[in-house]
Amino acid sequence: xxxxxxxxxxxxxxxxxxxxxxxxxxxxxxxxxxxxxxxxxxxxxxxxxxxxxxxxxxxxxxxxxxxxxxxxxxxxxxxxxxxxxxxxxxxxxxxxxxxxxxxxxxxxxxxxxxxxxxxxxxxxxxxxxxxxxxxxxxxxxxxxxxxxxxxxxxxxxxxxxxxxxxxxxxxxxxxxxxxxxxxxxxxxxxxxxxxxxxxxxxxxxxxxxxxxxxxxxxxxxxxxxxxxxxxxxxxxxxxxxxxxxxxxxxxxxxxxxxxxxxxxxxxxxxxxxxxxxxxxxxxxxxxxxxxxxxxxxxxxxxxxxxxxxxxxxxxxxxxxxxxxxxxxxxxxxxxxxxxxxxxxxxxxxxxxxxxxxxxxxxxxxxxxxxxxxxxxxxxxxxxxxxxxxxxx
Ligand SMILES: *Cc1c(COP(=O)(O)O)cnc(C)c1O
Numbered sequence: 123x124x125x126x127x128x129x130x131x132x133x134x135x136x137x138x139x140x141x142x143x144x145x146x147x148x149x150x151x152x153x154x155x156x157x158x159x160x161x162x163x164x165x166x167x168x169x170x171x172x173x174x175x176x177x178x179x180x181x182x183x184x185x186x187x188x189x190x191x192x193x194x195x196x197x198x199x200x201x202x203x204x205x206x207x208x209x210x211x212x213x214x215x216x217x218x219x220x221x222x223x224x225x226x227x228x229x230x231x232x233x234x235x236x237x238x239x240x241x242x243x244x245x246x247x248x249x250x251x252x253x254x255x256x257x258x259x260x261x262x263x264x265x266x267x268x269x270x271x272x273x274x275x276x277x278x279x280x281x282x283x284x285x286x287x288x289x290x291x292x293x294x295x296x297x298x299x300x301x302x303x304x305x306x307x308x309x310x311x312x313x314x315x316x317x318x319x320x321x322x323x324x325x326x327x328x329x330x331x332x333x334x335x336x337x338x339x340x341x342x343x344x345x346x347x348x349x350x351x352x353x354x355x356x357x358x359x360x361x362x363x364x365x366x367x368x369x370x371x372x373x374x375x376x377x378x379x380x381x382x383x384x385x386x387x388x389x390x391x392x393x394x395x396x397x398x399x400x401x402x403x404x405x406x407x408x409x410x411x412x413x414x415x416x417x418x419x420x421x422x423x424x425x426x427x428x429x430x431x432x433x434x435x436x437x438x439x440x441x442x443x444x445x446x447x448x449x450x451x452x453x454x455x456x457x458x459x460x461x462x463x464x465x466x467x468x469x470x471x472x473x474x475x476x477x478x479x480x481x482x483x484x485x486x487x488x489x490x491x492x493x494x495x496x497x498x499x500x501x502x503x504x505x506x507x508x509x510x511x512x513x514x
Contacts, residue, residue: 123359124399124440124479129508133477134441139402139420140501141488142479143178148397151363152185155393158366162374165386167211169349170196172390172485173398177504179203182393188231190349190388194221201228211346211388213260213308215281222247226255233257234308234346236283238292241302248301258306258346259284259292263327265311265320282310289331293338304340306386307331310348313391318372321347325376332378344384347373351392355434358481364392391485398484400425401440401503404476405455414450416472421454422461423497425483426490429460436481437467444470452478456495 124142125133133142159166167188170179174196180203183189188209189200194217200210212225213234225233226248235241235257248255262283284292296304311324324347332342351369354361369392373385402420409415427433437452446468454461463480472478491500 123443124438124481125508130441132508133401133503136401136503137501138477139400139418139424140503141175141424141483142399142401142503142505143175143484144397144399144505145177145181146505147362148178148181148394148484151393151397152182152187154363155366155389156185156187158370159387162370163385164370164373165209165384167209167386167388168393169388169390170200171489173394173487173489174199175488175502176203178394178397178484187393188386190390194218194224197221197225197228197230207231211258211386213310213388219243219247223251226251226253229253231256232305232308232344232346234260236260238284238288238295241292241295241299245299245302253301255302256305257296257302258308258344259289259296259304260308260310261286261289261327261331263309263311263324263331265323265327283308286331289334293335293340296340304342306344306346306384307335307342308346308348310388311350313350314352315350316352318368320350321369321372322376325373329376329378342383344386345377345379346386346388347377349388349390349392351389353392353395353482353485355436355482358396358436362396366392393485395482395485398482398487400480400483400487402478402480404472404474404478406474407472414448416450416452416469416478418452418454418463418478420463420480421456421495421497422458423454423456423492423494424500425463425480425487426492427483427486428463429458430490435463435483437464437469438479438481439470439472439476440479441477442470446470448472456497 167190168182169190171192183204189205190211191197192214207228207230210230211232215236244255260283402418404416405419406417422429449466451465452463
């Protein structure tokens with residue numbers, strides 16, 4: 123259950139929809155991840171693109187995580203919120219000159235470079251600024267992450283990374299580039315990966331390519347294996363915290379590394395997804411010949427994942443303990459047929475005004491909100507505001 127009785131009273135009259143963030147769960151999740159990583163000497167950068175809400179970012183920063191950014195604005199945001207430049211990585215296939223210059227000026231830890239041409243541009247801009255850019259080469263290892271095709275990134279057909287057929291050329295360009303220092307290799311094969319064998323396969327590829335570079339006389343200091351660890355969208359209450367121990371243990375066992383080699387991770391979803399829920403109110407109930415609909419006041423403008431990748435989110439009533447008895451299609455108000463959060467969702471008989479939670483919405487939720495249909499700005503509520511004295 124998301125809310126106790128006192129909390130239910132408190133949220134009853136709040137304006138909906140809003141994101142609810144459970145800061146206790148966030149803290150606990152971060153502590154688990156940090157502990158499992160620290161004891162193996164691993165470095166974890168939080169992928170801001172999963173959620174760059176200021177409050178959450180401050181908590182994440184305070185725990186000692188680094189930042190993984192995919193735009194100049196994310197780099198700037200990370201700096202503004204206290205992440206130090208030496209813990210910031212910058213990835214993405216389309217870094218603009220302006221974004222590269224900004225990151226060079228801040229002196230970030232590393233650019234994860236996605237093409238030979240990008241490497242040349244970074245070299246040129248670094249030379250103009252009179253600095254040395256530290257880069258990791260993003261290798262596309264051609265691994266099937268067994269996940270939705272929209273969120274797999276490590277196959278030859280994806281746009282990400284340098285294909286292995288071009289590595290020879292990349293290595294020679296790097297050797298000649300005077301303002302670029304290759305510090306590492308970078309891999310990121312997809313998101314919402316729950317099959318741990320994918321990470322074992324990744325380790326095998328990382329070992330292969332690390333050896334390939336070392337045989338050619340290039341020392342590799344940083345092995346950045348990206349992110350992608352999945353969460354349990356089906357059973358958020360049973361598995362609120364991902365199994366970081368097993369995840370990091372795989373890399374500890376299967377990655378070959380010398381004592382001077384650092385292992386870096388870029389986790390997004392796994393650190394924040396379960397801490398967020400989208401709370402929405404039933405506006406209307408509708409029954410067709412075969413269907414029962416609940417029209418709620420949140421839509422794809424607040425949470426786009428179902429419309430974008432047919433993603434599953436658990437949907438539940440938060441204001442009652444009644445057992446489910448009706449199958450509802452839960453739909454939003456936006457003028458698109460894809461604006462549907464779930465089909466045939468078992469819920470208690472529901473009426474106008476009832477409150478619903480769409481769970482596991484802390485990652486790739488609020489950050490993808492849009493103004494389509496000129497919708498309001500996203501609202502949010504943090505758990506500590508609900509846990510204050512009962513007189514509030
Ligand atoms: C999106 C992204 C991540 C984070 O992915 P999660 O699945 O949220 O862990 C990490 N690294 C890169 C390069 C990314 O693009």
